[in-house]
Amino acid sequence: MFDAKKIQKDFPQLTRKINGKRIVYLDSTATSLKPRPVIDKENEYYTQYTANVFRGIYTTSEEATAAYENARVLTASFIGAATPEEVVFTRNTSESINLAAYSYMLNSFQPGDRVVTTIMEHHSNFVPWQQLGRKRGIMVDIWGVTPDGLLDMAALEKLITPKTKLLAVTAASNVLGTITPITEIVRVVKRLNPHCLVLVDAAQAVPHMPVNVQEWDADFVVFSSHKMLGPTGIGVLWAKRELLEEMTPFNYGGDMISEVHVDRTVFKAPPHKFEAGTPHIAGVIGFGKAVEYLSALGMENIRAHERDLVSYAIKQFHAVAGLEFLGPKNPDIRGGVFACTLKNAHPHDIAQLLNETNVFIRAGNHCAMPLHEHFGVVSTARASFYVYTTREDIDAFIEGILRVQKTFS
Amino acid sequence: MDLYREQILDHYKHPRNFGHLEGAHVMSEEINVSCGDKIAIEIQLSDDKERIADIRFSGEGCAINQASASMLTEEVKGMTIPQVMKLDLPYIEKLLGTTLTPSRVKCALLPLEAIQKAVQSVR
Structure with a gap:
């Protein structure tokens, strides 16, 4: 049985007391807490086999390389990738999106091409396309939402034109909580224009529900370690093998080359051609542990647990007059995130007053x-x-909300 | 630290100098990037253009932001431009009667920054 109370014991920060009281951490959408096994695993690299990867012919360097590459294997299997070589490690979701934008879109898109993104995107899946559009003369079309916070599927039919080269869409909104139907979206896009690529921002999906990139059949999928119990400073770009082959790196340096001559350079095969310089080795190894930890809990179980919390929260929120939240009311298509407004109280003041009782x-x-x-x-x-x-x-x-209401009544 | 003292809540619920100023000489707008709150300042100068004769503010904000604007606009009336330019965070904290955590400093300073930007444009 899924027991959140028992799971809490794995998270050192949840044993911390501030002003004698426990912490109620309700900001996992921004970043998640880290369990002891992940912290220990990252530490293991620093205490047992600190060495650079891919170059030392000695025990600890080989251990470090094996642990680093094992994290890639774990990640690939976690998201259902065809091969580990389709998993590129970056710094975060933003960098993964920029890598796709600079290494693929900037080179292959032509002036007059169109890109579609949605109104519910995080800035990281919005600004790169807006800026790329300016640089390359590409039109960016915005896919809107219904008042309930769902993507308007009927509108998609008109948005995907023969000129549309990319749809950049989130799999789960960090504000509305909406879980978008990616498999269906990809199917519609490919029917309308088989050459239109689909990039999925899965930063709020991979941590919270089972994801299989081959079932989605998207072209690029991006997410971050730090939102799924792993260290900060690690992101993932998954892309179909043939796309990665086609892409040219935008970051040049050590580790990503196989031959360098005075007049030319031969790059390594993917994924290594995109991982220039010494990577965040400890972070990647720790991330591998986070993937194992989540797999052991079971992604179906995690989703069921969060769905239960969502229905409970919706019921409790309805009982508070003046408290509203954005997004769908159906727990089946909603993740565990609630962006709320409260009559007569500013969100800064709400957060500040909740902080007084350690509700973050x-x-x-x-x-x-x-x-x-x-x-x-x-x-x-x-x-x-x-x-x-x-x-x-x-x-x-x-x-906390009731206390805020009292203060501002 | 009691941030939400009676005095702050009073200024938040009943802000002084809130609204617009007919025939304002200078105006400015500042935005708090962390929450998107905006404040607009309108100022009427004295005949010799050396002092703030009258002032109004408008915009939406949190209690700290609105109380800071309300109190500050009361204080700066009659001040010379160099006097206004000398005001700083410790002054605002004294006005609010509290110290601020780093995440709330911007909320409290936004009105002052808008006022200083406005009067600076006079010179």
Whole structure:
């Protein structure tokens, strides 16, 4: 049985007391907490086999290389990639998207081509396309949402034209909580234009639900380690092998070359041609452990746990007058994130007052200004859940909200 | 630290100098990038253009931001431009009667930054 209370014991930070009280961490959408096995694994590299990868002919360097590459194998199997070579390690989701944009789109897209992105994207899947559009004379079309925060599937038919080269879409919104139907979206896009690529921002999906990139049949899938119990500073770009072969690196340096002559350089095969310079070795190894930890919990179980928290939260939120949240009301298509507004209280003040009882939430526009503008709100107060979140945590949030109401009444 | 003291809540709920100024000489707008809040300042100068004669602010913000704007606009009326330019964070904290954590400094400083930007444009 999935027992969040028991899982909490694996997370050192949740044993910390501030002002004598426990921490209620409701900001996992921004970054997740780290369990002891991940911290230990990262430490293992620093205490047992610190050495550079791919070059030492000695025991510890070979251990480090094996551990580094093993993380790639674990990641590939976790997301259902055809081969580990399709997994490129970057610094974060943003860098993964920029890698795709600079190494593929910047070279192959022509002026007059079109790119589609959605109004619910994180800035990291919005700004690169907007800027690429300016640089290359590419038109960026925006796919809108229904009042309920769902992508408008009927609108997609008109948006994908013969000139559309890319759809950049999130698999789960970091504000609305909406889980988008990626398999269906990819099918519709390929029917309308088989040459249109699909890049999926899975930063809020891979940590929270089973993901299989081959079932999705997308072309690029990107996500971050730090949102799925792993270290900060590690991201993943998955792409179909033939795309990675075609792409030219935009980051040149050590480790990514097989031959260098005065007048020419031969690059390594993917994924290594995209990993220039000494990588974040400890981070990647720690990330591999996070993948193992999540696999042991079971992604189906994690999704079921969060779905249960979502239905509980929706029920509890409805009981508070003046408390509203964006996004769908159906727990089947909603992840554990609630961006809320409260009558007469500013999100900054809500977050500050909740902090007084160690309830940690995020206030602001959550790197999604276009979406907030679309819904006509400047900012929201966001609570988000993960494997260690319990119903008591949601109760603590509600108690905090009631205190805020009292202060500002 | 009691950030939400009676005085701050009073200024938040009943802001002074809120609104617009007919025939303002200078105006400016500042945005808080962390939350998207905006504040607009409108200022009328004295006849010799050396002092702030009247001032209004508008925009949406958190309690700290709005209380800071409300209190500050009361204080700067009659001040000379060099006096206004000398105001800083410790002054604002004294006005609010509290110290601020780094994440809230911007909220409290935004009105001052807008006022200083406005009067600077006079010179």
